[in-house]
Amino acid sequence: MKKTITNSLFIITFFSVLDRALGFLFKIFMSRTVGAEGVGLYQIAFSFFSVLLSTVVGGIPLVVSKFVARSQTSDNKITGSALLLALSISALLIGLFFALYYPLAYAMGKTTIILVLCMLPTLVFSSVYCSLRGYLWGREKFFAVSIVEVIEQISRIGICVAMFLMGFDKLRSIAISLSIGSLISALACFIFFFTNHGKLGASKSDFIKIAKSSFPITISNLIGSLSGSITSLVIPKLFVWSGYTLSQANAMLGASVGMAMPLVYIPITLVSSLAFVLIPKISNDLKNNNYVKINASITGAIKFATLVACCLIPFFSSCGRALCEFVYNNTQSGEYLSFIAFALIPLTVENITGSILNSLDLEMKNFINGMIGYSMLWVVAVVTIGNYSIYALGTGFALSWTLSAILNIRCIIKKTGLSLSFAPFIVKSVVLCAPTVLFSANILGVCSSLPSIFAIIICGLSSVAFFAVLSLIFGSFTFTKICVKKSRKKAKA
Known part of the structure; x- marks a missing residue:
């Protein structure tokens, strides 16, 4: 039976509040662990990385959800085309980052650029996540979409704390936990995608359509x-x-x-x-x-x-x-x-x-x-x-x-x-x-x-x-x- 708007709203709100609460507690933990200077360095690195992430993810989840909601037969091509687009953008950005590594390192500082390097794999994992998330969203699988975000947050916190206890560098541990958390959320999305009868394909027309529709949202996010x-x-x-x-x-x-x-x-x-x-x-x-x-x-x-x-x-x-x-x-x-x-x-x-x-x-x-x-x-x-x-x-x-x-x-x-x-x-x-x-x-x-x-x-x-x-x-x-x-x-x- 199709979920009512009220039930769906409750599910999304509950998990969204839980996710934000966990994130807030993690920020308090981070600030007390690495201090004000450490938080400042991490914020500089994350501000730069968020621009890259916004470019990759952009409007892809929203656009895919709309097209999947309207489609009855070409879900696999829509999702696969979106995945191909996101991976292409992430590969381009990673290439540009390494091409400009030394100028960026000079401008941002050694510590900050290493933190960005630790976060960089997140671009690839987020490419997978945003495309499959769009499919689940369009098919109104709100529980799956919501629980994946909580899984990512819990995974990130757990990995970060474990790395702290093992004596790893604290700032790098926080950055690495972001990448590993994204990997786990991408894997979780794959599981939900295939258990909900998702398939992957691609077509040139869908690729162009998704790119054209997501462009203004991506620019807006940027x-x-x-x-x-x-x-x-x-x-x-x-x-x-x-x-x-x-x-x-x-x-x-x-x-x-x-x-x-x-x-x-x-x-x-x-x-x-x-x-x-x-x-x-x-x-x-x-x-x-x-x-x-x-x-x-x-x-x-x-x-x-x-x-x-x-x-x-x-x-x-x-x-x-x-x-x-x-x-x-x-x-x-x-x-x-x-x-x-x-x-x-x-x-x-x-x-x-x-x-x-x-x-x-x-x-x-x-x-x-x-x-x-x-x-x-x-x-x-x-x-x-x-x-x-x-x-x-x-x-x-x-x-x-x-x-x-x-x-x-x-x-x-x-x-x-x-x-x-x-x-x-x-x-x-x-x-x-x-x-x-x-x-x-x-x-x-x-x-x-x-x-x-x-x-x-x-x-x-x-x-x-x-x-x-x-x-x-x-x-x-x-x-x-x-x-x-x-x-x-x-x-x-």
Whole structure:
């Protein structure tokens, strides 16, 4: 029996949260084991390697999943062609790396270039992984796709700890564990691929089709990797030009982008899980020109993204400072988190609509919209130059996500004829956030005498519960809708 969207969403979200939690614990372990300098060296190596990895993987999993979802007979050629493309790109990049080895070693340093060398096999293993993952994704084998990621994370942590205990160099052990973890995930993907009746073949037409469709996504990922590096380099200079010392500027960047932003991106875990489920479904409906179903899925997805954001906005807005003081022992990151909390709505809507554009074969539109939105970060920087602060940085991000989300929705409307029936839901949800923020702030005040962890948990749970009650009272969502859906399922049965 075909899994329902709800069941699939639960599976993906559960394993995604587990994977991220394991990754977070591994980062804490790594930072305490190799120290700040070691983490810095590893970050330099990984930043360079992530550009190579983005070039290899790019949009291949997404593109393969779409084509497999629409195909009934040529799955083997689609997957095999994607594998051939990814392996070709990885071979080219590895060749270029060795050709430029000495200039790169001079620029990056001996320690860093050796770390990149230890990571390099990951390109080959990821070529296999991304192609087979795309097939499993397109066939809606969500459990297989999700469990493979957890297997990779557990394998990497286990191998790294084992190498530490055996006395190997710690930084090299971390880099090597990345490659071995990727190998294990590729082998796991092979097992799931063949047990789900997958076969490998290739054709010139599929090779060209996949390359053409994945190109804009690859470029977008590359620019995303590069823009992150540019932001890390330029933002501190803007702070310095505004009168802060270099030490203060780096601390402000760390507090905002390094500490607060990972918390800001928490709702993306849920929203991305929904996008993961919807992309094959929308791609299949697009093949059948079923725009009624497509628009229903899109409307529901945008509402879901808004709801997820609004569940966290009051908590971050009122408890941001307390949360960051507890997690990071840093108040400035908490001030930034509270300031940017309401930007969660454009962030989640931008994320889900971007994924929808990709499923509608509008990858280039998504890329262009993202670049136009990203420009707002620098427009704000220019306007506030000489008076730049973490609040100007937060405003830039908020305007960037908002503009990209609006442009994405505009493109979807042109493609599918989508109505703006979700707009009242967004407005109502934003309005209901205001009293919830006040309620959460009062709860935090009442719990101020408790240990921080208990005060934060009580505030968070109370905030979500209060928003849910208001939503039920004012009709943002109702139990009636849930009961109707259940009764329909029983009637069909």
